[in-house]
C-alpha cells in the first residue's frame with residue numbers, strides 16, 4: 001500500500017502535512033512520541049478522508065528507533081513512496097549554559113535519525129525508480145546563528161545533505177528536497193523551553209506546507225517558505241558570513257545573552 005511516512009506528525013508542521021496529504025487521498029503513517037495525539041489524529045483523518053491513517057509512537061532520538069521504524073513499515077506491508085523527515089527541536093541560549101545532553105539529543109534527532117531514515121527508505125525508492133523525500137531544514141540553516149548554535153548547525157547539515165542527495169538521486173526518479181521554514185506558529189518555541197519567539201512569527205504550518213507542495217511540483221532541491229525569509233537569505237549572500245553572525249548575535253543577545261558587553265578584544269576581528 002503506497003503510504004507517506006511523516007515524522008513529528010503529532011503537532012505543528014508535521015500535523016499540517018498529515019492533514020494536507022490525507023485530504024489529497026494519500027495513506028499516512030505518522031510517528032512522534034505523543035501516542036494520545038497520534039491516536040486522535042489518525043482516527044480523525046481516517047474518518048473524514050477515504051484513506052488509511054496509521055501511527056507508531058516512538059522516540060526517534062534513540063539510536064535503535066530508525067531501524068525499528070523501517071521494520072515496522074515492512075511488517076505492516078507499507079510501501080513508503082514519500083518520507084517527510086520533519087521531527088526536530090531547537091534550543092536557545094548561550095552554548096556554554098545549555099544542557100549538553102539535550103544539545104547532543106538534538107543532533108541525534110535532527111541529524112542522525114534523519115540520515116538513518118533517509119538511507120533506509122531511499123534504497124527501496126531507488127529500486128522502484130520513484131519516490132519523494134522532504135527533509136525539514138530551516139532558514140537557520142543558511143547562516144551561523146549565535147545563541148542557537150547547535151540548532152542552526154543541525155539545519156545547515158540537513159540543507160547541505162538534502163541538496164547533495166537531490167542531485168545524486170535525480171537519475172533514479174527520486175526527488176529529495178530540503179524545506180526551509182522561517183519562524184512558524186507551532187509548539188517549537190515551547191519545546192525549545194523559551195517563552196516567546198525572539199523573531200516575529202510570520203507563517204502558519206499550513207503556509208509552510210503550501211510552500212512544500214510548490215517545491216515538489218517544481219522538483220526543487222530546496223525551498224524557502226515566505227518571501228520575507230527568502231529576501232533575507234538572498235541578501236545575506238552579499239555580505240561576509242562574519243557580518244551576518246554579528247548582526248544575528250546582536251539581535252538575539254538581548255534575549256539570550258548574560259548581559260556581557262563585547263570587549264575590544266572580542267570585537268571586529270577581520271576574518
Ligand SMILES: NC(=O)c1ccc[n+]([C@@H]2O[C@H](COP(=O)([O-])OP(=O)(O)OC[C@H]3O[C@@H](n4cnc5c(N)ncnc54)[C@H](OP(=O)(O)O)[C@@H]3O)[C@@H](O)[C@H]2O)c1
Pocket residue numbers: 007008009010011012013014031032033034035058059060061086087088089090109136137138139180181182183184185186187188189191
Ligand atoms: N516552528 C518554527 O519556527 C520552525 C522554523 C524552521 C524549522 N522548523 C522545523 O520544523 C520541524 C517541525 O517543528 P514544528 O515547528 O512543527 O515544532 P513542533 O510543533 O514542536 O513539532 C515537532 C514534532 O516533532 C516531534 N518530536 C519531537 N521530538 C521527537 C522525538 N524525539 N521523537 C519523535 N518525534 C519527536 C513532536 O512530537 P512529540 O513531542 O509528540 O514527540 C512534534 O510532532 C522541526 O524539524 C523544526 O526544526 C520549525
